[in-house]
Amino acid sequence: MSSVSDFTEGLKAKLTALESAGLLKRERPMTGAQAVDINASGKDLLNFCSNNYLGLANNSQIISAAKNALDTYGFGMASVRFIAGTQSQHIVLEEKLTHFLKTKATILFPSCFDANGGVFEALLDENDAIISDSLNHASIIDGVRLCKAKRFRYNNRDLADLELQLIAAKDAKNILIVTDGVFSMDGYFAPLEGICDLADKYGALVMVDDSHATGFIGKTGAGTPELFGVQDRIDILSGTLGKALGGASGGYISSRHPAIVDMLRQKARPYLFSNSVPPMVVAGTIAALDLIAANPELAKKTMENAALFRKLMVDNGFDLLPGEHAIVPVMFSDEHVAVSMAKALFDRGIYAVAFSYPVVPMGKARIRIQLNASHTPEEIKACVKAFVDARESLSPVVSTQ
Ligand SMILES: *Cc1c(COP(=O)(O)O)cnc(C)c1O
Secondary structure (H helix, E strand, O other), X not given: OOOHHHHHHHHHHHXXXXXXXXXXXXXXXXXXXXXXXXXXXXXXXXXXXXXXOOOOOOOHHHHXXXXXXXXXXXXXXXXXXXXXXXXXXXXXXXXXXXXXXXOOEEEEEOOHXXXXXXXXXXXXXXXXXXXXXXXXXXXXXXXXXXXOOXXXXXXXXXXXXXXXXXXXXXXXXXXXXXXXXXXXXXXXXXXXXXXXXXXXXXXXEXXXXXXXXXXXXOOOOOOHHHHOXXXXXXXXXXXXXXXXXXXXXXXXXXXXXXXXXXXXXXXXXXXXXXXXXXXXXXXXXXXXXXXXXXOOHHHHHXXXXXXXHHHHHHHOOXXXXXXXXXXXXXXXXXHHHHHHHHHHHHHOOEEOEEEOOOOOOOOOEEEEEEOOOOOOHHHHHHHHHHHHHHHHHHOOXXXXX
């Protein structure tokens, strides 16, 4: 048997290996609020890598709603929902989300990670099957692992492969297809119409995790089901309060079938055994939903900013994954070049992150830029200029053509 010190020495060796492989993740402490203009690691930067899609994370109306809630509802709940952790405003937020998403019922979770962690095990058992997109979020993968249903996986957005998996799963009592609405590394949308058609053909349920869409995708911001006109064909919707909807924390499951939500209130373990969403976050998120409904130009601005950045980058010869989403992957075939580019951007006051293998496939290294409603055209142009200058500084290493 090895000693505790052998164990910690082993950890240190693994950490050193991660560092030499360039895979060690480091935090960059920011001195102020989430925004475009930030100061991090002692440097003034323009931030192009947050999920603050509507720029609401530091919105004054949301902050004042949250402050009022501190006075009225206190700091914390010190309870799970079903014991002493439900305030009237938790119900209000659930009803508002239901209205916003055009579903029938919604249940809050401490996070979307928890929503996905609890939903499968509470609804399905060993007689059922789950068919999951190969690029689904880690929380879906973990949630599926916690459930006894048989597991099937289809290649990312590949409807032909999904159909093969539906055929393979056909003996299951219930079949659930689950997909991200938007894939976070590529900014690609899931082909929801085709997925719903196949679900109808094989009698399967459909679940969409719309964390990178809720609030700004679709005509009213209701997300990818609204964008693709399949709102009344999606059975389970999960999402986060931690991105476009103010960015604090919390998640939800929403459904057009009230029985699904009713059952989650009885059986979903993160709902039953983890603390309620804090009062000020509930109030702030309610204010965020009101702001989004009253200001449709916010989401429009996010998408216009994404389109402007995409156009300027293509004009300057950069290789982007095509699309419209505010996630814009700038591609580099070489892993080291992507990392050097991100460093060169940082030196030029642009904060963006490089992703390389194993987070993305080998040879598909990228810098992921995320636009939001708060970026100005000048800031977007400054970002593009920094890309051009950074490429120059690294040439002839970087070839983007
Ligand atoms: C961000 C994200 C989550 C996690 O949301 P939290 O509320 O931060 O736990 C889950 N699923 C997807 C697809 C996400 O992008």
